[in-house]
Amino acid sequence: MSLMHYLVLSGILFTxxxxxxxxxxxxxxxxxxxxxxxxxxxxxxxxxxxxxxxLTGQVMAFYVMVVxxxxxxxGLAIIVSIYRARRTVSVDEPSxxxx
Amino acid sequence: xxxxxxxxxxIPLASSALLLLLGRRSDAWGHLLATLAAVASFVVxxxxxxxxxxxxxEERINDVHLFSWIPAGELSIDxxxxxxxxxxxxxxxxxxxxxxxxxxxxGYMTHDPARRRFFAYLNLFxxxxxxxxxxxxxxxxxxxxxxxxxxxxxxxxxxxHNTDYAxxxxxxxxxxxxxxxxxxxxxxxxxxxxxxxxxxxxxxxASGLSTxxxxxxxLLLLLGxxxxxxxxxxxxxxxxxxAGPTPVSALIHAATMVTAGVYxxxxxxxxxxxxxxxxxxxxxxxxxxxxxxxAIACGKDDIKxxxxxxxxxxxxxxxxxxGLGPIGYAYAIFHLxxxxxxxAGLFLGAGSVMHANGDSTDMRTYGGLRKVMLVTWxxxxxxxxxxxxxxxxxxxxxxxxxxxxxxxxEGWQPWVFGGAALVGAAVTAFYMSRMFFMTFHGKARxxxxxxxxxxxxPRPRRHPHExxxxxxxxxxxxxxxxxxxxxxxxxxxxxxxxxxxxxGHVDHxxxxxxxxxxxxxxxxxxxxxxxxxxxxxxxNTVPLTAPAGSPLTRAARxxxxxxxxxxxxxxxxxxxxxxxxVYADTAVVDGAVTGAAAGTVASGRVLRKLQNGYVRSxxxxxxxxxxxxxxxxxxxxx
Numbered sequence: 001m002s003l004m005h006y007l008v009l010s011g012i013l014f015t016x017x018x019x020x021x022x023x024x025x026x027x028x029x030x031x032x033x034x035x036x037x038x039x040x041x042x043x044x045x046x047x048x049x050x051x052x053x054x055l056t057g058q059v060m061a062f063y064v065m066v067v068x069x070x071x072x073x074x075g076l077a078i079i080v081s082i083y084r085a086r087r088t089v090s091v092d093e094p095s096x097x098x099x
Numbered sequence: 100x101x102x103x104x105x106x107x108x109x110i111p112l113a114s115s116a117l118l119l120l121l122g123r124r125s126d127a128w129g130h131l132l133a134t135l136a137a138v139a140s141f142v143v144x145x146x147x148x149x150x151x152x153x154x155x156x157e158e159r160i161n162d163v164h165l166f167s168w169i170p171a172g173e174l175s176i177d178x179x180x181x182x183x184x185x186x187x188x189x190x191x192x193x194x195x196x197x198x199x200x201x202x203x204x205x206g207y208m209t210h211d212p213a214r215r216r217f218f219a220y221l222n223l224f225x226x227x228x229x230x231x232x233x234x235x236x237x238x239x240x241x242x243x244x245x246x247x248x249x250x251x252x253x254x255x256x257x258x259x260h261n262t263d264y265a266x267x268x269x270x271x272x273x274x275x276x277x278x279x280x281x282x283x284x285x286x287x288x289x290x291x292x293x294x295x296x297x298x299x300x301x302x303x304x305a306s307g308l309s310t311x312x313x314x315x316x317x318l319l320l321l322l323g324x325x326x327x328x329x330x331x332x333x334x335x336x337x338x339x340x341x342a343g344p345t346p347v348s349a350l351i352h353a354a355t356m357v358t359a360g361v362y363x364x365x366x367x368x369x370x371x372x373x374x375x376x377x378x379x380x381x382x383x384x385x386x387x388x389x390x391x392x393x394a395i396a397c398g399k400d401d402i403k404x405x406x407x408x409x410x411x412x413x414x415x416x417x418x419x420x421x422g423l424g425p426i427g428y429a430y431a432i433f434h435l436x437x438x439x440x441x442x443a444g445l446f447l448g449a450g451s452v453m454h455a456n457g458d459s460t461d462m463r464t465y466g467g468l469r470k471v472m473l474v475t476w477x478x479x480x481x482x483x484x485x486x487x488x489x490x491x492x493x494x495x496x497x498x499x500x501x502x503x504x505x506x507x508x509e510g511w512q513p514w515v516f517g518g519a520a521l522v523g524a525a526v527t528a529f530y531m532s533r534m535f536f537m538t539f540h541g542k543a544r545x546x547x548x549x550x551x552x553x554x555x556x557p558r559p560r561r562h563p564h565e566x567x568x569x570x571x572x573x574x575x576x577x578x579x580x581x582x583x584x585x586x587x588x589x590x591x592x593x594x595x596x597x598x599x600x601x602x603g604h605v606d607h608x609x610x611x612x613x614x615x616x617x618x619x620x621x622x623x624x625x626x627x628x629x630x631x632x633x634x635x636x637x638x639n640t641v642p643l644t645a646p647a648g649s650p651l652t653r654a655a656r657x658x659x660x661x662x663x664x665x666x667x668x669x670x671x672x673x674x675x676x677x678x679x680x681v682y683a684d685t686a687v688v689d690g691a692v693t694g695a696a697a698g699t700v701a702s703g704r705v706l707r708k709l710q711n712g713y714v715r716s717x718x719x720x721x722x723x724x725x726x727x728x729x730x731x732x733x734x735x736x737x
Contacts, residue, residue, distance in 0.1 A: 021715070022715055025715075091715055
């Protein structure tokens with residue numbers, strides 16, 4: 001399996017994630033799209049790490065995972081509190097700050 | 100005593116300030132205080148004159164330093180007084196005639212509720228006029244110059260509840276500003292070229308001026324003089340200035356303020372001597388105005404406006420004499436002094452006549468007033484004989500000297516100037532006699548209030564009466580001056596010798612015509628003028644309404660279209676200019692500011708649409724940004 005295969009897979013995953021974020025209204029699903037994008041990056045980092053034979057990319061992947069974990073905590077907390085307040089998890093609903 | 104000369108100015112100034120600050124509380128005694136201040140100023144002035152008379156002629160130019168006024172780097176101006184024969188002549192004229200007119204005003208303004216304010220302004224005028232003549236620099240002179248302009252404005256518009264009078268005041272003020280501009284620019288040029296504006300500094304350095312510069316300064320000073328002295332082309336305000344109370348017309352617009360231009364020209368002798376062109380223009384302006392004013396005086400039926408034309412004409416004589424150079428200075432001042440007396444007398448007489456005729460100024464409704472106003476008739480007659488130059492009255496001595504001097508010179512000038520002065524004398528005799536006969540002689544063109552004539556009689560109903568003593572006494576004193584002053588001041592070398600420290604000693608060359616010929620011609624022309632006026636207005640019945648008259652008469656009645664010319668040349672273009680500027684201000688300047696604001700608001704309104712509150716659209720924008728940034732990086736690297 002060459003580097004290109006990994007990169008193409010990473011690109012496909014990133015695109016799926018991005019499209020999910022853009023088209024899905026459900027906050028949970030959008031959140032999962034973000035996670036998918038992060039992990040597609042992780043895949044690319046690890047693949048580059050393997051090709052170059054250094055550990056930098058893998059270390060970066062761990063960092064991303066740590067940050068993603070923290071982000072999940074904060075993000076889910078926000079989604080839960082929005083649900084409590086407005087009985088919905090649609091990302092289009094809380095648009096009170098527009099204009 | 101010379102060191103105390105500042106008191107001459109300070110006394111009326113303090114009195115004026117006191118009356119204005121105390122307001123109505125001083126209504127009861129304000130007129131007395133003001134009159135007292137004028138008299139006190141005269142007494143101090145007289146003491147100074149006596150002391151200066153004790154000095155030898157060479158020492159008579161005294162500079163009194165008062166304080167450092169504008170110490171600004173290279174421009175350092177000290178406030179000081181120039182006490183010399185010229186300024187003292189004016190001090191005497193202003194304070195003496197001024198005091199008399201204060202006394203007269205007590206009677207004239209009795210029934211006016213704002214009498215105290217009137218006297219405060221009169222004092223202010225006297226103080227400002229004294230600053231003007233006593234200043235030792237052009238800068239301080241300018242302070243007085245503006246001060247008299249202000250006082251003149253306040254007093255012309257004293258009855259400003261009448262819109263016409265308020266407009267007349269504004270007109271005088273604005274036209275004076277045009278002249279003042281000339282004086283300011285002249286001072287600027289003096290400072291630029293000589294580095295000083297004091298009389299002594301300018302006199303010492305003026306001979307080193309280049310001719311174009313001296314000519315420019317001279318012409319600008321002449322412009323200032325024209326504005327103040329109502330000379331062509333800035334003469335149109337004087338007739339309207341007659342809107343002021345008659346004592347004001349007598350003091351400001353006949354005896355003193357309007358002669359300030361003559362003073363300025365004589366004072367700026369060093370400049371004019373270095374600029375023959377400016378001198379020639381001065382003489383031409385004087386000669387032209389003396390004929391113009393005389394013609395206007397012939398056309399007017401309003402007694403005060405006719406006198407205003409006469410003032411213009413007489414000042415034209417003075418400016419002509421001053422424009423002839425050092426040979427004419429002393430005679431210009433001589434005529435100025437005698438004119439101050441007889442013209443003030445004529446105005447105060449006219450005031451008495453108006454007072455007696457219910458404030459009507461129309462000479463066509465007078466006539467036959469001699470029987471009811473004997474004192475006024477007698478004093479008016481004396482002043483009339485003085486102004487037309489009948490010997491031995493004052494005007495004969497002073498005006499005849501000017502006519503003789505006008506005939507001095509070579510080339511075309513003596514013939515033109517002398518001819519103008521001669522013709523002017525004849526016309527003066529005509530219009531003054533016309534005024535005198537129309538007012539005091541002939542049949543009465545009014546009906547006594549008590550008469551039983553029917554109501555269909557077109558003549559106005561009047562009750563003419565002689566004025567009270569407080570009004571007749573000052574006029575009698577002025578009339579005595581009008582009789583004797585010419586003779587007294589020409590005794591020995593008289594006023595010429597007295598002014599010599601200032602005007603310099605000059606030999607008087609022979610005129611182009613022998614003096615007896617000029618003298619005879621003048622007297623014959625004067626007699627002809629009087630005879631013509633008698634035939635027209637003394638023997639014949641004067642119609643109650645003015646006949647249509649010749650084109651010349653109609654033009655003279657309208658001041659030779661001076662107002663129309665000013666309106667066409669200055670007022671309307673000025674109005675168009677201001678309108679254009681207002682339009683440019685709203686369209687361009689305001690447009691740029693409001694346009695920028697409107698543009699910001701509009702672009703904000705468009706950009707606001709982006710902030711729609713949908714998280715997903717923000718995310719799409721971020722993604723698009725990333726993609727674009729990546730694409731740009733990719734393309735640039737290639």
